[in-house]
Amino acid sequence: xxxxGIIGIGYTPVFVSKRKDVNIVEMIGExxxxxxxxxxxxxxxxxxxTFGNMQTFEGLNLPHLWAADHISALDKPTIRISTGGTTGxxxxxxxxxxxxxxxxxxxxxxxWEKQSEGxxxxxxxxxxxxxxxxxxxxxxxxFGGRGMGGMGGxxxxxxxxxxxxxxxxxxASPEHxxxxxxxxxxxxxxxxxxxxxxxxxxxxxxxxxFISWPLRYGHTCPTSDGATVAIVASEEKAAKxxxxxxWITGVACCASDPTTANFIExxxxxxxxxxxxxxxxxxxxxxxGIKNPKKEIDMAELYNGFxxxxxxWLEKLGLCKEGEAHKLLDKGALDIDGExxxxxxxxxxxxxxxxxxxxxxxxxCALQIMRKIEGEHQxxxxxxxxLAHGWGGLFQYVTVMILSDEPRKAK
Amino acid sequence: xxxxxxxxxxxxxxxxxxxxxxxxxxxGGMKLLCDAMKEKKIRGIRCNECGTVYxxxxxxxxxxxxxxxxxxxxxxxxxxxxxxxxxxxxxGNPTEKERVSAQIKLDGADTWLGGTIEGIDWxxxxxxxxxxxxxxxxPEGKLSDIDHFEPL
Amino acid sequence: xxxxxxxxxxxxxxxxxxxxxxxxxxxxxxxKGLFGQLGITRHDIDTFVLCSNDFQTGRTISNVFExxxxxxxxxxxxxxxxxxxxxxxxxxxxxxxGIYDTALVVANSLGGSEFRPYLIMDYQLNxxxxxxxxxxxxxxxxxxxxxxxxxxxxMTDAQLDMIASRLLRNAxxxxxxxxxxxxxxxxxxAGSEYLYEPLRKLxxxxxxxxxxxxxxxSAEKAKELTDSPVWIKGMGDSxxxxxxxxxxxxxxxxxxxxxxxxxxxxxxxxxxxxIDVAEVSAKFAHQEPIICEALGLFPEGSGGExxxxxLSEIGGExxxxxxxxxxxxxxxxxxxxxxxxECFRQLTGGAGDAQVANAGTAVAHGQDGFxxxxxxxxxxxxxxx
Numbered sequence: 001x002x003x004x005g006i007i008g009i010g011y012t013p014v015f016v017s018k019r020k021d022v023n024i025v026e027m028i029g030e031x032x033x034x035x036x037x038x039x040x041x042x043x044x045x046x047x048x049x050t051f052g053n054m055q056t057f058e059g060l061n062l063p064h065l066w067a068a069d070h071i072s073a074l075d076k077p078t079i080r081i082s083t084g085g086t087t088g089x090x091x092x093x094x095x096x097x098x099x100x101x102x103x104x105x106x107x108x109x110x111x112w113e114k115q116s117e118g119x120x121x122x123x124x125x126x127x128x129x130x131x132x133x134x135x136x137x138x139x140x141x142x143f144g145g146r147g148m149g150g151m152g153g154x155x156x157x158x159x160x161x162x163x164x165x166x167x168x169x170x171x172a173s174p175e176h177x178x179x180x181x182x183x184x185x186x187x188x189x190x191x192x193x194x195x196x197x198x199x200x201x202x203x204x205x206x207x208x209x210f211i212s213w214p215l216r217y218g219h220t221c222p223t224s225d226g227a228t229v230a231i232v233a234s235e236e237k238a239a240k241x242x243x244x245x246x247w248i249t250g251v252a253c254c255a256s257d258p259t260t261a262n263f264i265e266x267x268x269x270x271x272x273x274x275x276x277x278x279x280x281x282x283x284x285x286x287x288x289g290i291k292n293p294k295k296e297i298d299m300a301e302l303y304n305g306f307x308x309x310x311x312x313w314l315e316k317l318g319l320c321k322e323g324e325a326h327k328l329l330d331k332g333a334l335d336i337d338g339e340x341x342x343x344x345x346x347x348x349x350x351x352x353x354x355x356x357x358x359x360x361x362x363x364x365c366a367l368q369i370m371r372k373i374e375g376e377h378q379x380x381x382x383x384x385x386x387l388a389h390g391w392g393g394l395f396q397y398v399t400v401m402i403l404s405d406e407p408r409k410a411k
Numbered sequence: 412x413x414x415x416x417x418x419x420x421x422x423x424x425x426x427x428x429x430x431x432x433x434x435x436x437x438x439g440g441m442k443l444l445c446d447a448m449k450e451k452k453i454r455g456i457r458c459n460e461c462g463t464v465y466x467x468x469x470x471x472x473x474x475x476x477x478x479x480x481x482x483x484x485x486x487x488x489x490x491x492x493x494x495x496x497x498x499x500x501x502x503g504n505p506t507e508k509e510r511v512s513a514q515i516k517l518d519g520a521d522t523w524l525g526g527t528i529e530g531i532d533w534x535x536x537x538x539x540x541x542x543x544x545x546x547x548x549x550p551e552g553k554l555s556d557i558d559h560f561e562p563l
Numbered sequence: 564x565x566x567x568x569x570x571x572x573x574x575x576x577x578x579x580x581x582x583x584x585x586x587x588x589x590x591x592x593x594x595k596g597l598f599g600q601l602g603i604t605r606h607d608i609d610t611f612v613l614c615s616n617d618f619q620t621g622r623t624i625s626n627v628f629e630x631x632x633x634x635x636x637x638x639x640x641x642x643x644x645x646x647x648x649x650x651x652x653x654x655x656x657x658x659x660x661g662i663y664d665t666a667l668v669v670a671n672s673l674g675g676s677e678f679r680p681y682l683i684m685d686y687q688l689n690x691x692x693x694x695x696x697x698x699x700x701x702x703x704x705x706x707x708x709x710x711x712x713x714x715x716x717x718m719t720d721a722q723l724d725m726i727a728s729r730l731l732r733n734a735x736x737x738x739x740x741x742x743x744x745x746x747x748x749x750x751x752x753a754g755s756e757y758l759y760e761p762l763r764k765l766x767x768x769x770x771x772x773x774x775x776x777x778x779x780x781s782a783e784k785a786k787e788l789t790d791s792p793v794w795i796k797g798m799g800d801s802x803x804x805x806x807x808x809x810x811x812x813x814x815x816x817x818x819x820x821x822x823x824x825x826x827x828x829x830x831x832x833x834x835x836x837x838i839d840v841a842e843v844s845a846k847f848a849h850q851e852p853i854i855c856e857a858l859g860l861f862p863e864g865s866g867g868e869x870x871x872x873x874l875s876e877i878g879g880e881x882x883x884x885x886x887x888x889x890x891x892x893x894x895x896x897x898x899x900x901x902x903x904x905e906c907f908r909q910l911t912g913g914a915g916d917a918q919v920a921n922a923g924t925a926v927a928h929g930q931d932g933f934x935x936x937x938x939x940x941x942x943x944x945x946x947x948x
Contacts, residue, residue: 001661013414021417023691048800055644056623059427061616061686062645065932066805075820077800078937079653082617082644084624090641094653101659102565103798127622130434138441139553160495161514168493168538209505213496213533251662255611255640257473258627264441265631266455266465266522267514270492279637287662393627397640423691432621432678435585471591473631476598476605 003407004099005238005245006366008231010035015195015226015351018116024058025070028112031227032071035108038372039231041241043072046231047104052081052091052111053355057118064110071110085303085392086253087111088228088359089399095232096248105237112227113353127394131264158260158271158395160212163308165272167214172311172326174214178205179329181219181307181349187336188346190376195224195351205307219307226353228360235407246366249385250284250402258394276398277316277389285318288402289409290385293318297402298383299341299368301361303391304349310334310342313389317400337380344368344377358390358399365403440467443482449552453544455520457481466520485519488543488563492516492523496533509533515542515560530561566659567947569785569792571778572601573904578741578773578892581676586620589774590671591632597667597776598634601788605634608778609663613642614650614670616896618683633669633776646670646844647775647900648929648939652798654779664781670897671774675741679770680895687932689805701846702759702767704807704933709761709849711812716864718852720761724749725870727766727848727890733877734887736916741892742769765890766848773894775901782947791911796924797831797942799824805936813864815850817938818857818928825926826859829942834859834926838942840882840909840919842902843928846889850935851875854928855883858940877917885909885917899929899939906943 010031012019019027036042049071051064060066064080067073079098083090088111095109167174182202188194198204200218208218238245254276259269269275281293290296302313311325319340320328328334334342343349345364348357365386367373383405390399440456444467447454456468460475464483472479494513499505511533514523528542541563550556574597576582582589598604611633615625626642629635643650647670654666674680684701688694712718728751734743744751755765778788785792801820803810810816822834831837841860845851852866860881861869869875875883886905889898906925908914914922924944931937 014416016416019416020419020422023420026420054617054623056427056617058690059425059686060690061618061683062931065687065802065936066689068802068936069804069806069809073802074804075801075816077821077824077939078802079643079649079800080645081641082624083626083642093641097653097656097660097662100662101656103656103659127624127627129429129432129622130436133434134436134438134441135554138438138445139551139555161493164495165493165538210496210498213498213509215495253639253641255630255635255638257631257636263525264436264438264467265469266440266467268463268465268521268523270523272493275637283639393624396627396630421691423695425690425694427686429621433676434621435673435676437585437588470588471632473636476591476595476634476636 002100002102003235003247004096004232005247005407006230007233007238007242007245008035008039009363009367010038010229011193012226015193015224015353017222017224019114019225024060024063024114024117025067027114027225028067028110028227029070031112031229032110035229035231039242041231045241046076046106046108048077048098048107049073050079050081050091050094050098050107050109052087053113054084054087055082057113057115057354059118083392083397085354086358086390086397086399087355088357089362089388089390089401092230092359092362093251093253093399096251099232099234105234107232109230109232109359111356111359113355114225115223115354116225134264159306160215162271163214163306165270166308166312169272170315170323170326176311176326176329177214177219177308178202180310181205183334184310184343184347184349187344187377188350191345192375194346195222215306221305221349221352224351224353226356228356228363230359230363244370246369246403247407248401249404249408250288252280252283253399254280256396258396260394271395272312274316274398277313278318280398280400281317284400284402288404290402294320297385297387298381299344299365299379300387301345301364302343302347302389303358303361304343304347307349310347314342317387317389319387336377341379344379358392361390362388362401362403369403369405437470440469443468445552445554448556449550451546451550453485453487453517454482455485457483463521464519466517466522466524485517487517488541489515489517491536491538491540491542493538494528494536511536526557526560529559566661567782568655568658568779568795569782570903570907571780571785571789571792572597573907574600574776575739575901575904576774577739578771578894579675580741580770580772582673582772586671586673587628587632590629590669593774593776594633594669597778601778607665608634608667609639609665610657611635611638611640612650612654612666612668613640614647614668614896614900615672616644616683618686619672619674619678619895621678633667646929646931647897648903648927648941651777651900651903651941652800652939655795655798658779658781664784666779668777668779668900669774670900672895672897673772674895675770675772683895701933702762705847706759706762707807708812708934709847712849712853712866713761715813716866718867721749722867722870723761723766723848724752726851727752729876730884730888730890733885733917734891737886737891739892740887741771743887743891762847768846768889768893771892771894773892773897775897775904777900777904793907793910793943793945794947795941796944797825797829800939802937807933812934813853815853815857815935815938817935818854818940821938821940822858825940825942831942835881837924838926839922839924840885841926842884842886842905844889844898844902844930846893848890851883851888854935858926858928877919882919885914885919899927902927902929903941910943910945
């Protein structure tokens with residue numbers, strides 16, 4: 001199997017609520033330019049592109065077609081990927097396969113979202129518009145919520161259900177969610193590319209009201225405008241073109257059934273079970289030759305739209321035992337200078353340009369491995385293996401990538 | 412490193428009217444359920460290969476990838492699978508009273524149904540607690556025929 | 564190609580104006596049918612590559628409800644949001660990487676009954692300028708392209724009618740086509756109303772509900788599953804400028820570069836001589852000569868002559884779209900995958916009355932964007948090589 005490495009990352013200068021100074025294609029162009037600057041490459045070095053975002057959020061269909069002239073994609077093979085919240089990583093995985101297949105040697109993966117140009121609530125609610133219609137017609141009081149009614153969980157929806165179930169099964173307390181939230185926002189304050197960057201204490205989080213217990217306002221992620229670009233290359237090209245690379249050694253994804261609002265077809269899954277996480281992680285570890293992830297994984301970047309999810313994913317992905325994550329948190333093991341730094345970037349919880357969010361995870365891992373972090377959240381210890389995780393759909397999709405400081409050895 | 416946002420660029424309004432779409436949904440399982448509720452009963456579909464009981468029933472089993480149509484009746488009581496306590500509405504305004512909404516696994520079914528729980532302080536609600544449906548007096552064959560769930 | 568990949572099976576819906584069932588049911592029956600045909604279950608599929616469009620489906624993350632019907636529950640799955648041909652090339656690269664041995668591609672849309680494809684194309688327009696001006700839409704852009712080709716090379720309306728009538732006659736031999744007429748004549752085409760001069764209704768693709776499923780496999784797996792695998796010999800892809808004014812609409816630069824890349828991989832130096840049959844995604848009759856010429860199948864500007872002499876007929880020297888092509892059926896997102904499926908039928912001798920004799924090498928083409936701004940080309944052969 002051909003080895004593929006990330007040789008460079010480009011971010012938009014900031015991730016903020018509203019970029020009113022640029023339109024969509026200009027914004028994406030900023031990240032593409034940054035990637036070229038950071039790698040000293042030019043468009044001629046790029047063989048092909050992959051491109052992804054959640055397009056209905058901007059009301060723009062197949063945006064790569066408009067963006068072509070603005071991202072140096074003219075006359076280049078291009079493929080568009082779109083898988084909901086996991087889009088960022090799915091797009092990077094597509095770039096990985098373009099190189100691993102031998103078809104191309106250097107591929108640029110472009111991911112982004114400009115949610116200020118759309119209505120995310122509509123975009124998200126639109127996933128289940130027809131199902132919601134049927135439920136209403138069948139007498140369900142969707143938002144008033146009595147009886148067998150309600151999307152339930154209030155405006156945080158199934159995330160609250162997931163949090164309650166997770167707390168019950170893990171033994172963690174609601175205060176642990178507050179603690180994880182404070183840790184990640186404080187991490188984000190060190191990251192110039194994060195959106196919410198205020199140093200945050202547990203008290204700050206607890207001062208926010210509950211929306212749907214156990215989740216508070218302070219536990220939810222922002223919506224951001226921004227773009228993230230990664231350039232991947234084969235081993236030979238990486239040696240020629242780059243001084244350093246973060247090697248993609250494990251790649252996996254898994255899809256469950258749509259576990260929220262699947263009422264019409266029967267929901268058989270606990271939203272906190274997330275079996276695809278275990279399936280995908282095991283596959284990625286095997287591919288990367290990682291036999292003891294609890295020891296061998298040095299850092300994790302997890303897709304956490306809600307603060308409790310960092311703790312949940314650590315367990316579901318096998319980075320710690322079930323019920324152990326909150327104990328690691330209490331010990332300080334999840335801090336940037338701990339044994340298992342988790343979301344040193346602040347995670348999706350601090351920055352969420354949805355189409356790019358699942359790409360920011362491997363991007364941050366790559367920058368950590370290559371020690372090219374701009375900002376003060378560089379993990380002090382050596383990072384040999386990192387786990388990047390993506391999540392999306394109706395609580396159903398999980399993608400996992402393992403990045404390492406060395407390519408896989410031929411068997 | 413500081414970034415200064417430049418002057419605002421041109422902006423225009425637009426819409427995406429989702430209601431102009433003509434969707435097709437399989438409502439068979441919902442109809443089976445709603446018809447049953449008129450009789451204060453709950454019915455779903457069972458997969459003969461793996462035994463999974465879906466309420467409402469889809470037309471095929473997602474595990475076995477086969478057509479399924481065996482109708483089964485399940486209990487109107489079960490266990491709390493998970494729950495949340497609504498304290499603010501969609502806009503963020505605090506609600507008058509906390510409302511417990513839950514996902515309940517009815518006895519005999521493998522699926523979780525949404526419902527509200529009343530008759531108990533929200534702080535006493537536990538996962539695994541047994542609850543029972545409280546029906547309206549005159550069911551009409553709608554999901555609202557179950558008014559709420561109460562602890563058993 | 565280091566690791567060889569073959570297509571081992573295909574299935575299509577009977578494409579319709581209204582498929583008459585929910586999308587999920589359509590996909591379940593399609594996937595189940597293909598599995599049954601090949602004697603496999605969903606557990607034999609290593610990876611699923613879905614292809615559909617959020618704006619067509621009317622909801623974001625269009626694949627959330629497509630996974631369980633195609634058998635992807637608890638499986639490796641991803642989604643391409645482009646024409647189906649890109650799902651096929653992506654699936655092929657997944658197998659070529661050595662990580663997977665089998666890949667199922669399922670591409671679908673309900674462009675007939677759910678939402679009009681022309682409106683979906685409107686959402687592809689630059690929202691701050693082109694959408695506001697309201698001059699460009701799929702029909703007007705296609706009409707520019709038709710006029711551009713016809714003026715440059717002198718192709719007449721009557722010759723355009725000949726292309727369309729040939730395609731409808733071919734479609735009558737295709738059990739899956741939505742629209743066809745066994746005895747279609749150019750006069751029949753000319754009798755349909757103008758939608759946007761010079762394009763009449765019967766020069767344009769019909770609004771179609773439809774889906775296509777394809778199973779790809781590595782060489783070892785392919786030989787286990789079938790006696791007649793169809794080998795992927797070459798793949799190519801290219802993207803032109805979004806801005807119509809920057810393009811020469813009488814040619815298809817994206818198709819030309821895509822074809823060159825695919826042919827190089829496949830070792831094809833004389834496409835007209837070495838390709839036995841072509842299935843191209845022409846959404847409008849005039850796009851067929853533009854694309855075929857870009858693919859090197861006919862000389863530039865020869866569209867009129869090709870039509871007059873019947874060179875692209877099923878029995879002609881370079882058969883094009885024996886399936887009836889885009890005029891027989893065109894489900895958005897699935898069309899290019901259908902071209903691949905039709906190449907499969909031809910090369911396995913399964914094309915019935917539309918069979919091109921001794922078809923050994925075929926080329927498929929898919930497109931996205933206005934006037935095929937984005938194109939991909941695949942070359943197939945019966946020979947493993």
